Amino acid sequence: MQKTVLMFAALTLAAAPALAAGKIPAGGFKSCKEANAAGYYNIKKGDPAYSAKLDRDGDGMACEKK
Numbered sequence: 666m667q668k669t670v671l672m673f674a675a676l677t678l679a680a681a682p683a684l685a686a687g688k689i690p691a692g693g694f695k696s697c698k699e700a701n702a703a704g705y706y707n708i709k710k711g712d713p714a715y716s717a718k719l720d721r722d723g724d725g726m727a728c729e730k731k
Contacts, residue, residue: 686703693714694719697727700714700719701728701730705728707729708726708727710726710727715727
């Protein structure tokens with residue numbers, strides 16, 4: 666039981682940053698600097714915040730946090 670609760674807590678905390686991200690502006694973010702300021706990093710292709718113009722190396726991940 667305790668192990669299950671700890672696992673649930675860890676998963677909940679891991680998801681928290683995504684929930685804290687701000688709204689995506691109409692037309693998307695103009696830059697990764699703007700996306701980062703709104704709390705978006707490592708934006709995967711298929712995510713509403715993703716834009717090919719933000720994916721500098723074309724690997725399907727925009728605004729990669731280093």
